[in-house]
Amino acid sequence: MEVSTDGVSTPGTAYEIGGQRFEVTSRGFAEAIADAHAARQRPRCLCTPEGVEMYVARLVGPHGSYVVKRMPDTGSSHSCDCPSYEPPADLSGLGQVLGTAITEDPTTGQTNLRLGFSLTKLAGQAQLPPAGGKSESVATDGTKLSLRGLLHYLWDQAELTKWHPGFAGKRTWGTVRRQLLSASEGKFARGDSLRSRLYIPETFLLDQRDAINARRSAQWLQALSAPGKPQRLMLLIGEVKEIAPARYGFKVVVKHLPDQAFSIDQQLYRRLGRRFETELALWGSCDHMHMVIISTFSVSELGIPTIRELSPMLVSRQWLPIEDMLDGQLVDRLVIQGRTFIKTLRYDHSWSSLDVNAILMDCDGAPYPLRISQTAEDSPLECRTTGSVVTPEHLQTWVWLTHQGPMPSLPAKALFRADSGLKVARHYPS
Known part of the structure; x- marks a missing residue:
């Protein structure tokens, strides 16, 4: 049996379970969590004097893993240095979609996502989502997630929006991938596991090329076209290396995938340049910026992946999203x-x-x-x-x-004594 918490717990993270206090490293903590799940008890996070109610979910899988999770929309009730802290949803676009496009069930620990894009191949050409606002992806009424909305949600859930000086040099593509895949666990859309549909390229290692390619091919089997049947689409999240004309048509080259480009049709290629001109220009002029895309894609009988719909996101060298x-x-x-x-x-x-x-x-x-x-x-x-x-x-x-004029001075940084009890670097693993 395994046990974990949402957020990255440290030895100081403590919960009240069945009237007893447990730190995550305490002896008997795993058993207490399992017992709480069986008895439908709600642990309390002790990051504040009054405590904050949590719940225990059992993850689907052969190991019987348990996870201590926030109750929906309670992240801002936690102490700022608690790994379960989240800013109020209304301070970001999350407030518009939480509870409508994103709903969490505390009894199962599963999160259901309503998507505003198709996960089956539609007739006609590949497409960008309808425009909304300033050269961007879908603008919805909050009842469904666009591709961009889904990418932002996963980036948030993966805690890739959090930064502490101690993270410097530790946020590699391998870490980004691991965090995103972990964030996709327990998320469902139209009854299907999001994790099973999500492809994120592994860090490419030449001596492991054959094994990496075999794992990729096995995952892509579910997106192969079959005569007379609707084609399932997969989701790609990857860093773009190049978007350019190919020998035939146009292509998107994704980093860590050197031997397989993604095909895009001419209409999508041209609309991409028009719709995201600002983002592409900034990416092209700043070598330290990464361009991440989320897209749906199909796989032909010949094994060629074709992008059907996409949305890009600029990120800094620390993989922090930026708008402009x-x-x-x-x-x-x-x-x-x-x-x-x-x-x-x-x-x-x-x-x-x-x-x-x-x-x-x-x-x-x-x-x-x-x-x-x-x-x-x-x-x-x-x-x-x-x-x-x-x-x-x-x-x-x-x-x-x-x-x-120029950017004013930032608010002063608090000075903490060494014994102040402040816990830092709690939101991100080394």
Whole structure:
């Protein structure tokens, strides 16, 4: 029997189970979790004096693994340095889709996703999703996830939006892949396991080429076309190396997949250039940026993969998502100054000056939202020396008013004594 928690627990993480206190490394913790699941008891995370209710889910599989998970929409109730902490959903696009496109069942631990794109091959050509807002993927009413919304959700669930200086040098493609695959466990769409449909290329190693290719071919069998039957589509998440004309048609070359390009048709290739011109231009001009795509794809009888629908996402060298050049400047400043923060995502929400770009986690008191405004709407509330404002909800927020000049100084980093009890680097494994 295995046991784990959502988030990365440290020796100090503690729960109250059946009236007893257990740390995750305590003797008997695994048995207590199993007993709590059988008795339908709710553990309490002891990161706050009053505690926060959790639940225990049993993962599907041969090992009988158990996982301690947050109750839905309770992440912001945890202490900021707790591995179960999440910012309020309304500070990102998650608030628009949580409870509608994304629903979690505490009795099973499964999360059901309503998708706004097809996982079977449709007649006609490959396509981009319908436009919505500023050269982007689907804009929905919140009842379904677009491809971009799904990618943002998995990136959040994989905790790839969290950054601490201790992560430097540890966030490789292998880590990104492992975290994403783990995040896809327990997620279902239209009754199918998302994990079974998700293909993320393994880190390519020349001496393991044959084994890697064999595993890929075995997974792709479910997407092979068969006469007279609807074709199942798979999901790809990968880093783009090149999007270019091929000897015949056009292709997307994905890193860590050197011997197999993905085919795209001419219409998709041209629409990609028009729809995502800004993102592609920024990617092309900045060598330190990665371009990640999520796409649906089919596999022909000859074994050729063809992309049917796709959405790109720019990420920094630390694999932190960025929207544009200004957003990238903010992320770079935060990383260079050694800050601990969470990068917020839009999901299927259209971009506006009211969106929070990131949340500092190393200031005194509560988390500190940061946002970039390219309009004059915030000027009456601006504090010109610090760039800080007080929002109508009386929450202090840092704002960079780009029309007034360079980025202001970031909010001060809290000074903690060595014995302050602060636990750092808890959201990400080494």
